[in-house]
Amino acid sequence: MPDRTVFLKLWGVSLLWGGNYVASAYMLRDFSPIFLSFARLVVMSIFLISVVAINKSIRRPKKREWGLLLMAGITGTLINQLFYFTGLQESTAGNAALIIALAPIATTLLSRVFLKEVITKQKLVGAIVALIGVVCIVLYGGKQLGISHGDVYLLVAMLGMSVSLLFIRKLTAVMTSYEVTIYSTVIGTILMSPAVGIEALNGGMHASHRVFTWVLLVCVAVIGQGLAGFWWNQGIAVAGPSMSAMFMNIPPFIAIIVSHFVLGDPIMLAQLGGGVLILAGVAITNLKLRLPRRVKAGLDFKDA
Numbered sequence: 001m002p003d004r005t006v007f008l009k010l011w012g013v014s015l016l017w018g019g020n021y022v023a024s025a026y027m028l029r030d031f032s033p034i035f036l037s038f039a040r041l042v043v044m045s046i047f048l049i050s051v052v053a054i055n056k057s058i059r060r061p062k063k064r065e066w067g068l069l070l071m072a073g074i075t076g077t078l079i080n081q082l083f084y085f086t087g088l089q090e091s092t093a094g095n096a097a098l099i100i101a102l103a104p105i106a107t108t109l110l111s112r113v114f115l116k117e118v119i120t121k122q123k124l125v126g127a128i129v130a131l132i133g134v135v136c137i138v139l140y141g142g143k144q145l146g147i148s149h150g151d152v153y154l155l156v157a158m159l160g161m162s163v164s165l166l167f168i169r170k171l172t173a174v175m176t177s178y179e180v181t182i183y184s185t186v187i188g189t190i191l192m193s194p195a196v197g198i199e200a201l202n203g204g205m206h207a208s209h210r211v212f213t214w215v216l217l218v219c220v221a222v223i224g225q226g227l228a229g230f231w232w233n234q235g236i237a238v239a240g241p242s243m244s245a246m247f248m249n250i251p252p253f254i255a256i257i258v259s260h261f262v263l264g265d266p267i268m269l270a271q272l273g274g275g276v277l278i279l280a281g282v283a284i285t286n287l288k289l290r291l292p293r294r295v296k297a298g299l300d301f302k303d304a
Contacts, residue, residue, distance in 0.1 A: 018254025076164025077188020090150025130281025
């Protein structure tokens with residue numbers, strides 16, 4: 001039985017990640033989306049590099065690993081973060097959380113296309129159920145009836161994350177998740193620099209003049225992303241991926257409830273219905289069916 005503190009940390013991760021969506025939407029009132037994304041990544045990179053400096057426990061990647069890390073940084077950090085914040089500005093924290101929750105399903109489908117992995121009927125049913133949920137949210141769960149640009153950008157952000165998971169899967173076969181997280185985050189942060197420059201040249205960059213918002217940014221980057229990421233990896237290592245994955249069903253609904261009270265976003269029936277379908281689809285996809293054991297004649301029948 002895993003230690004109780006591990007489950008408390010997994011609950012903490014769920015609450016922090018659910019709150020991150022709301023905090024990000026709140027900060028977008030004072031920051032331009034690309035600058036906010038870049039600033040948060042810079043703070044998180046500094047935090048991760050500080051951890052490395054203290055522990056002195058990271059190895060230099062090999063040539064092939066650098067290529068995979070570059071792709072993970074481009075898709076999982078650069079594309080994901082750019083489109084996430086741009087989309088969140090035109091959508092809601094609840095929609096963002098629910099659309100990002102589709103990532104495991106998208107990764108399964110992408111694995112079939114690029115890695116030629118077999119998709120079972122169970123996973124196919126889960127994918128269809130989850131996709132119906134996304135359609136409900138995109139069409140009926142936004143600020144207006146119909147497809148919003150924000151939700152489309154969030155879908156691109158989710159796909160960026162899903163593609164990055166394919167590279168991360170290959171990387172974690174030869175590197176620790178700790179090393180992959182640090183390298184890919186720092187690479188993605190560096191690649192984000194030109195985007196911030198373009199935003200500034202176009203006159204669209206602006207930052208908050210309030211100390212509270214900057215403190216919130218640092219807290220979200222260090223605690224909500226950095227520390228929560230370490231807790232998540234510890235949870236997977238101790239409790240196992242299946243048990244840990246159950247906690248991923250919580251953040252979307254945390255985001256919907258908190259955004260209602262903090263940001264005044266309405267709780268829409270389409271959001272709740274679509275969210276249930278997405279999470280049901282993810283659950284169906286990851287469900288491990290238990291086959292009945294065969295009892296051999298003449299053996300112990302104590303469990304019969």
